[in-house]
Amino acid sequence: MKQQQLLLRERPNGLPDENTFEFAETDQGSPEKGEVLLKTLYVSVDPYMRGRMSDAPSYVAPFELGEPLTGGVVAQVIESNSDDLKKGDIVRGNLPFQEYHVQKPSHVSKVQTNGLDPSAALSVLGMPGLTAYFGMMHIGKPKEGETVVVSGAAGAVGQVAGQLAKQAGAHVIGIVGSEEKASYIKEKLGYDEAVEYKKDNFEEQLKNACPNGIDVYYENVGGEISDHIWPLLNTFARVPVCGAIASYNLEEGEKDIGLRVQQFVVKARVLMQGFIVGDFSDHYAEAYQELAKAVEKGKLHFEETIYEGFEKIPEAFLGLFSGANIGKQLVKVAEKE
Amino acid sequence: MKQQQLLLRERPNGLPDENTFEFAETDQGSPEKGEVLLKTLYVSVDPYMRGRMSDAPSYVAPFELGEPLTGGVVAQVIESNSDDLKKGDIVRGNLPFQEYHVQKPSHVSKVQTNGLDPSAALSVLGMPGLTAYFGMMHIGKPKEGETVVVSGAAGAVGQVAGQLAKQAGAHVIGIVGSEEKASYIKEKLGYDEAVEYKKDNFEEQLKNACPNGIDVYYENVGGEISDHIWPLLNTFARVPVCGAIASYNLEEGEKDIGLRVQQFVVKARVLMQGFIVGDFSDHYAEAYQELAKAVEKGKLHFEETIYEGFEKIPEAFLGLFSGANIGKQLVKVAEKE
Secondary structure (H helix, E strand, C coil): CEEEEEEECCCCCCCCCHHHEEEEEEECCCCCCCCEEEEEEEEECCCCHHHHHCCCCCCCCCCCCCCECEEEEEEEEEEECCCCCCCCCEEEEEEECECEEEECHHHCEECCCCCCCHHHHHCCCCHHHHHHHHHHHHHHCCCCCCEEEEECCCECCHHHHHHHHHHCCCEEEEEECCHHHHHHHHHHCCCCEEEECCCCCHHHHHHHHCCCCEEEEEECCCCHHHHCCHHHEEEEEEEEECCCHHHCCCCCCCCCEEECCHHHHHHCCCEEEECCHHHHHHHHHHHHHHHHHHHHCCCCCCCEEEEECHHHHHHHHHHHHHCCCCEEEEEECCCCC | CEEEEEEECCCCCCCCCHHHEEEEEEECCCCCCCCEEEEEEEEECCCCHHHHHCCCCCCCCCCCCCCECEEEEEEEEEEECCCCCCCCCEEEEEEECECEEEECHHHCEECCCCCCCHHHHHCCCCHHHHHHHHHHHHHHCCCCCCEEEEECCCECCHHHHHHHHHHCCCEEEEEECCHHHHHHHHHHCCCCEEEECCCCCHHHHHHHHCCCCEEEEEECCCCHHHHCCHHHEEEEEEEEECCCHHHCCCCCCCCCEEECCHHHHHHCCCEEEECCHHHHHHHHHHHHHHHHHHHHCCCCCCCEEEEECHHHHHHHHHHHHHCCCCEEEEEECCCCC
């Protein structure tokens, strides 16, 4: 049996395009003793994958040319030769982007969906949810009455981060790229205010939304947006930095030039900390439990933008950089059986 | 009896100049019951004072126009109407820049000079020494074998910071502005290497000096120098930020533009933290003890650049911005009696 794979064809210089990707056919394979055959249900496309398309050193190894991209995948066991997983089980793993997988059970984790669609294991109960949780609760630590600003507020991470800050009693402002997203974060997520960065009066909007300055800036995007944040930071402000998507598609030799941050960091004694979820692996259980409980109680709303079909992965990935998605961007590859 | 004072005449726009300052005469005053009369021995000029010359909000209130500048002063009790201090005692305080002071003893601290000149209370055993200690030991936390880079390495703070990192077993590189300072930090302070930022090949020198990347960057200066640091930061690098002198003399409306830091902060999961000594006031005793012990054992070398005469304060202050000083810049106003 043949299946589709998505390979890295060319390392992009600047924004990835159709030459970056290549579809290929390969054998589906069959599980030996102790292995299972998985069918991909959902594939996660995430901004950090752009970094892996380059061969510069980073916190994850680069993708290999001519090899499948890998990333967050939710899959279902359709054949099992292992006692550890049975047919029908739903698992999550960091897996190659292909329709089927022959894997050892130890390479994936069984997912409890708690009545949610298994896609949640890649969004609110997966890496983006945990990223929001650790950045906001372990670094940002918003207190009652403080002002919290979240960039990329309608995205996979931002939608969770803002709600966590609201639950902590903060006044929460989201930065978004469209009116639709502004409505989404205010009406569905409970943000106090939305500020649209594509509008000419962005700086004025932001200042008006933060009359008491900013105590926590959840940094999701980088670039010019953040230049307007630094002068508003209050004493002992915290800045968790989980992404800088604005700089991911710089061309070779191009630099991300803007306001240097040091004068503001020293003046306001700011704590700025970059992190990835893996840095908090000791706290996975706590984070998962808090997020799952909040979802169950209806206190944590989340949305997903789902493209259908394996062939839509490149389009879904590229959409991340034009801000096409509300909530988590996913690709649905197959129905659960 | 009359005495000299140094007043803020005009708020500078950009680099301060002769119009910034004004000397004035005022009465020396005489101590009432419970007060002492102090004679200024040394005045400390420090880069952070530039911030107080502007009326922008910061961690210390702005100086008032037409009022004396204030800052670190070491003085001697020449007349005492208090049981708490006796004639001859040496004290340190945040005092107006004038030759004499009528003060309550509670407004100053008695200084133990441990056989050192009392100027040490404004340098290695004062604010600069404590700044170096807290930034390096409480934020930077260098480990054996790590690479530590200190900017402003030959200055009041840098000279102490680098030696503390050496004592922790790190490989220590200093960034300096002249050959003389390069020799100073290597020969007198024990830095492993010196890199001169005014040379054309600064970036190359820096890379060569840090073949294993940078684990701690003690940020003392900001500006273009630091732009070359960010790409070299290792995973979990720490960046204590105690100053950004490069940005202190920006003109109104001028911005400090350079490399944005976020992509490096997230890629290497950097911890960057701005601080002032007061943030660590719970640890003053520890810091003072460690520094005094190291000085006493001959393990902590320090130098001071001392201008003589009250009228030299403006010149000494301005020299900070052209990098005139090696070690702590002080002005000696009078001899100890």
